[in-house]
Amino acid sequence: MSRVLPAEGGLRRVIGDGDALPDGEVEGLGRDQLLALYRNLVLLRTYDERSVIYHRQGRIGTYAIFWNHEAMQAGSVSALEERDWIFPSYRESAIGLLRGMPASTVLSWWRGHPAGWWNPQDYGVASICVPIATHVPHAVGFAWGARLKGEDRVAIAYFGDGATSEGAFHEGATFAGVMKAPAILFCNNNQWAISTPVSAQTAAPTLADKAIGYGMPGVRVDGGDVLAVYEATREAVERARAGEGPTLIEAVSYRAAPHATADDPSIYIDEERVQEERENECVGRYERYLERAGVLSAAEAEEIRIDALAVMREGIASAEAEPPADVSLVFDHAYANPPPPLATDLDELRRILG
Amino acid sequence: MSRVLPAEGGLRRVIGDGDALPDGEVEGLGRDQLLALYRNLVLLRTYDERSVIYHRQGRIGTYAIFWNHEAMQAGSVSALEERDWIFPSYRESAIGLLRGMPASTVLSWWRGHPAGWWNPQDYGVASICVPIATHVPHAVGFAWGARLKGEDRVAIAYFGDGATSEGAFHEGATFAGVMKAPAILFCNNNQWAISTPVSAQTAAPTLADKAIGYGMPGVRVDGGDVLAVYEATREAVERARAGEGPTLIEAVSYRAAPHATADDPSIYIDEERVQEERENECVGRYERYLERAGVLSAAEAEEIRIDALAVMREGIASAEAEPPADVSLVFDHAYANPPPPLATDLDELRRILG
Amino acid sequence: MKELLLVEAVNDALHVEMERDPAVMVMGQDVGLLGGVFRATAGLQDRYGADRCVDTPLAEAGILGTAVGLCMAGWKPVCEMQYDAFSYPALDQLINHVGRYRWRTRGKMSFPLAIRMPYGGSVRAPELHDDSPETYYVHTPGVKVAIPSTPADAKGLIAAAIRDPDPVVIFEPKLIYRLARGEVPEGEHIVPLGKARIAREGSDVTIIAYGAMVGVAERAAEALESEASCEVVDLRSLKPLDEDGLLSSIAKTGRAIVVQEAPRVCGFAAEVVAVLAERAIFDLRAPVLRVTGYDVPYPYWQLEDAYVPSEARVVDAVRRVLAA
Amino acid sequence: MKELLLVEAVNDALHVEMERDPAVMVMGQDVGLLGGVFRATAGLQDRYGADRCVDTPLAEAGILGTAVGLCMAGWKPVCEMQYDAFSYPALDQLINHVGRYRWRTRGKMSFPLAIRMPYGGSVRAPELHDDSPETYYVHTPGVKVAIPSTPADAKGLIAAAIRDPDPVVIFEPKLIYRLARGEVPEGEHIVPLGKARIAREGSDVTIIAYGAMVGVAERAAEALESEASCEVVDLRSLKPLDEDGLLSSIAKTGRAIVVQEAPRVCGFAAEVVAVLAERAIFDLRAPVLRVTGYDVPYPYWQLEDAYVPSEARVVDAVRRVLAA
Numbered sequence A, B: 001m002s003r004v005l006p007a008e009g010g011l012r013r014v015i016g017d018g019d020a021l022p023d024g025e026v027e028g029l030g031r032d033q034l035l036a037l038y039r040n041l042v043l044l045r046t047y048d049e050r051s052v053i054y055h056r057q058g059r060i061g062t063y064a065i066f067w068n069h070e071a072m073q074a075g076s077v078s079a080l081e082e083r084d085w086i087f088p089s090y091r092e093s094a095i096g097l098l099r100g101m102p103a104s105t106v107l108s109w110w111r112g113h114p115a116g117w118w119n120p121q122d123y124g125v126a127s128i129c130v131p132i133a134t135h136v137p138h139a140v141g142f143a144w145g146a147r148l149k150g151e152d153r154v155a156i157a158y159f160g161d162g163a164t165s166e167g168a169f170h171e172g173a174t175f176a177g178v179m180k181a182p183a184i185l186f187c188n189n190n191q192w193a194i195s196t197p198v199s200a201q202t203a204a205p206t207l208a209d210k211a212i213g214y215g216m217p218g219v220r221v222d223g224g225d226v227l228a229v230y231e232a233t234r235e236a237v238e239r240a241r242a243g244e245g246p247t248l249i250e251a252v253s254y255r256a257a258p259h260a261t262a263d264d265p266s267i268y269i270d271e272e273r274v275q276e277e278r279e280n281e282c283v284g285r286y287e288r289y290l291e292r293a294g295v296l297s298a299a300e301a302e303e304i305r306i307d308a309l310a311v312m313r314e315g316i317a318s319a320e321a322e323p324p325a326d327v328s329l330v331f332d333h334a335y336a337n338p339p340p341p342l343a344t345d346l347d348e349l350r351r352i353l354g
Numbered sequence C, D: 001m002k003e004l005l006l007v008e009a010v011n012d013a014l015h016v017e018m019e020r021d022p023a024v025m026v027m028g029q030d031v032g033l034l035g036g037v038f039r040a041t042a043g044l045q046d047r048y049g050a051d052r053c054v055d056t057p058l059a060e061a062g063i064l065g066t067a068v069g070l071c072m073a074g075w076k077p078v079c080e081m082q083y084d085a086f087s088y089p090a091l092d093q094l095i096n097h098v099g100r101y102r103w104r105t106r107g108k109m110s111f112p113l114a115i116r117m118p119y120g121g122s123v124r125a126p127e128l129h130d131d132s133p134e135t136y137y138v139h140t141p142g143v144k145v146a147i148p149s150t151p152a153d154a155k156g157l158i159a160a161a162i163r164d165p166d167p168v169v170i171f172e173p174k175l176i177y178r179l180a181r182g183e184v185p186e187g188e189h190i191v192p193l194g195k196a197r198i199a200r201e202g203s204d205v206t207i208i209a210y211g212a213m214v215g216v217a218e219r220a221a222e223a224l225e226s227e228a229s230c231e232v233v234d235l236r237s238l239k240p241l242d243e244d245g246l247l248s249s250i251a252k253t254g255r256a257i258v259v260q261e262a263p264r265v266c267g268f269a270a271e272v273v274a275v276l277a278e279r280a281i282f283d284l285r286a287p288v289l290r291v292t293g294y295d296v297p298y299p300y301w302q303l304e305d306a307y308v309p310s311e312a313r314v315v316d317a318v319r320r321v322l323a324a
């Protein structure tokens, strides 16, 4: 079970550091689940690192890096059932991989190709939300709607520390509380909104404290500790399923990479702190935990990494093999019954493009 | 000094009920101030009661009744200095009266006559805000801006319980906390937003609890107790002036009248509870307090009521004496430098109106 | 057929559609127990329960944002915005999500939500209870817009909006909620989106209008009876727009006036004029004039009659195009 | 005169105006230490301090809402919205307050705020970094709108916006932030609102455009050189609109094309066409065509070149009006 370390601002942790803090364990997580978690972490890490390279190679466009956010994503998704829905932001662009989405789909999204837009029903993963916090009410509406239909589904929305300043977060959270929606509001507090530190974002002592304003529990967890994230999410899921309503989880981490490929954090960030974070990053921390517990051998780890690399190799190859999108896709799908001028527009455009 | 009565949900009270709860007193409030407060209460009450009658007589339009809200308005305004600014909602439409605004101005507002629109600088009273909660950021911006200019000015925004669900409230409060704005967010929790009870508005245990999410103190006070409101506001003002930032005050009261003249609360309200409230309404409570303290005689009270009635008689007479607004006022004042078509539009309209 | 007020027809449509389709739900401020501040949703909560007729918190972006999620869970929410000018906090959800989400799923998911709101002025109300915000909605891709001017159309367009798999916004002219009375078909009744209505036939000039302005146009046409034969076209649906219907009227009359209550710049009248200038320029025998609200804030209500297009202004415009 | 990129000219304008007037402050997300995601505000915080160049919380309605209050306290805030599509949460403040508050005080108080934002597409960006939202702004009474297409105009219009006692919105075409380079007057430089610019003289047809579309129009005009003499009018200011400038061009050419990147319905091109149909109908010898974005969500970026008006589409439209 996780412990709360008051010295670290009430953060829950399971993974120790070997010396000062002994490792804990999470009830019900056996060897297979522990390894599955590791697999997911490595898949996300590999996705992220390869994407930065693909970007440098000009094979994908601007890309929002999620290095050191993998524990928050993999840990929380592992606590869900397949029937539960995920509402990601751009920071969780590849979270669908944990639900069987091909890497090529996500890569296509970052390549600006229509093949990157999926059917949320196929994976229980909503579309990537770009405008900050606006998907919080979507997740809440979904959870509330599922409950009204008598379906046992939880919805989880991912958003950042900066997102908690938006009105959309507030209104979504307010609805969640009032409707007792089986929703989890998962805040990735990486302590930066582009160049804005969380201290300039809010005067609240912690982001979890905001929960009280919505009549829901607020939980703080070490976002670099995949087991603590898993456990905190599992508890929130249990509450949701039991009809006890939503939970706000604040997972505290640190953005040790640029906001996105276009960003140069050297102007604003504390490089020393970044270095510390990099040394304590979430995948390595879990790897060392598994090694200490004798669950993971170096050979297994290597195999898992190789598998993930293969997924990415295959992913980028398929994404690049996508035929150029037909111009009709400019017009398709916006409406089920499109207003008549759109057909005329397409004809005209085809004529001009020749 | 006020006491917190846990039995009443942590509400601060000064005025007792004569038997079970003895009267308290507020440091620094002498006879003159106590009477001035009473004068203000009676002025507002008279304004409100007359306005309902004027509405029935067809002399003003739809009117938002503030019966039993007078203690919140008079108590808090009395804790301000003239240089502090007030940002009212429609529920505080007549709050300018406490700053020397003629009753005719406010009555003109409810008559839809341009004479009802004032210069906020004349009274330190911003325009009446109709869209819920949207003036919270205005007050915060004003307070922040005044501080940046090195001026010692506090801003107070009034809004309802329903308003706390709006994104605008959240964003305004967030800015207030971060900028340490000398602002007071004064929530009139009359427990209804038209027909929606506060229990359907939020799952938060109390509205004051929302303050923690903005890193500011949240204070609960009995909104029917003018002295407790005064004292709580004075403390918030002191904090603001001392550079300690904003305060959220939740003044708990009950809307014992319709939302507005167009509303029929019988469909949704608990008539018994309304009856109780009416018996314990805020002006009478204070009157009895003053009588117990020997500060107010029946003759004085009568004189104050007569004065207030005279103000209203004069007010409605001047409002009704306003000449019909000239059609040019449709176009004036929207811009300092209007786009050219507006002048053409006015000429054309004058030609057509003949 | 029953004679109903326009607001009663709205209520009737909601009753019929909720009865017909258990996925339809109504949500908004005070729509439940109170039945809406205009009583447009009266009786729905009693009949379909508080889960299908929901009193929401006071948070418009929350209403429209959760409605998007409700669609994803299989519901067809009908969101009431209490008044025109109070719908603006939800514009972000409208533009960035409601109009785009179907496209994002490449047509795999539908967002069959409807938004309805009372709109327009002339009701002697305090500030911001009188806006005509249709431009903000109609300019938004992925969103359709309809505006009835009669009780029967109110019922039929709301039903069409609810059944349409795309998001549809219905603006209800609040001025005529209880002024417009007319026969309304009982039970299911649909007025398809995208079909204008000839409110009055004529041959000299076409007056194009929608919402409460249709009545103004009709009265102007009547006043002009001895001078000119005015055709009055009630657009009913702004997107999709019945371009062919418009063009055939202009082919006949060669002259057009477009009446709208909203401020002029980029109002829907501009769109109508632009369509005519693109597709009917050689039919036009006179300038196309717009009679609109002005590009200033909607005024103090004692002056609102000078702001809202009046019969006199329409008559004046018709005379000008006839003289041109 | 210095040669500057468009984004450098924006930065220059802010430096000059902040230096000149101590009441000017800049606020927005990441405008301070970082100098803005496009570096438009680079150096301002260093020079004028964190109180006059403020990194705000991530809350657009909070930015614009507190700016209203800052005006009341005597400041002249210049609010940056980080991107076009992220300005929508502030529309409520814009419509219900920014555009109305001066009127509410009967002209006694000014709200001299400016809003600036990068806008438009073709930058190969993820969803919602490519909107052209000018209609939402220009349709709003009490609000003025300008859109530069050259570095000199960017500087001059921003300065004019900051000095204007009315709220002014400046849309900065982000595509040409670093593509447009040109001479920019040093020190104080004002381009008055309400004056269009003849970007190219011609006599057969007038191509009306603004923002990044001016370049498209110019290239189309060049491509058509052997076929037709095209005049290109850069509107620069959408409200106030230089109607007289437009009319004199049309009086000369008798033919007009209006180019806009935004979706067509109720876009600003419709307004321009409507003005021509009202005031220049007898000068027009051909249909007035609009070349615009389509009424669908701005697409996946691999397809954006098919969405944004291209030289080829403008050329085609010109040929059609010449053939009419």
Ligand SMILES: Cc1ncc(C[n+]2csc(CCOP(=O)(O)OP(=O)(O)O)c2C)c(N)n1
Binding pocket: A091, A130, A131, A132, A159, A160, A161, A162, A163, A164, A188, A190, A192, A193, A194, A255, A259, D029, D058, D082, D083, D086, D089
């Ligand atoms: C409504 C809105 N405003 C602004 C932006 C531009 N923007 C993109 S990411 C970002 C910072 C977000 O910070 P945070 O919420 O902490 O999430 P993180 O990126 O750290 O995961 C901003 C301001 C946006 N996408 N949406």
Ligand SMILES: Cc1ncc(C[n+]2csc(CCOP(=O)(O)OP(=O)(O)O)c2C)c(N)n1
Binding pocket: B091, B130, B131, B132, B159, B160, B161, B162, B163, B164, B188, B190, B191, B192, B193, B194, B255, B259, C029, C058, C082, C083, C086, C089
């Ligand atoms: C943004 C917005 N939405 C809806 C309304 C319509 N409306 C007017 S008063 C009201 C209820 C407000 O309740 P509360 O905030 O508790 O204030 P009270 O009226 O009780 O003082 C509503 C919904 C509005 N004015 N503004």
Ligand SMILES: [Mg+2]
Binding pocket: A160, A161, A162, A188, A189, A190, A191, A192, A193, A194
């Ligand atoms: Mg962050």
Ligand SMILES: [Mg+2]
Binding pocket: B160, B161, B162, B188, B189, B190, B191, B192, B193, B194
């Ligand atoms: Mg209330």
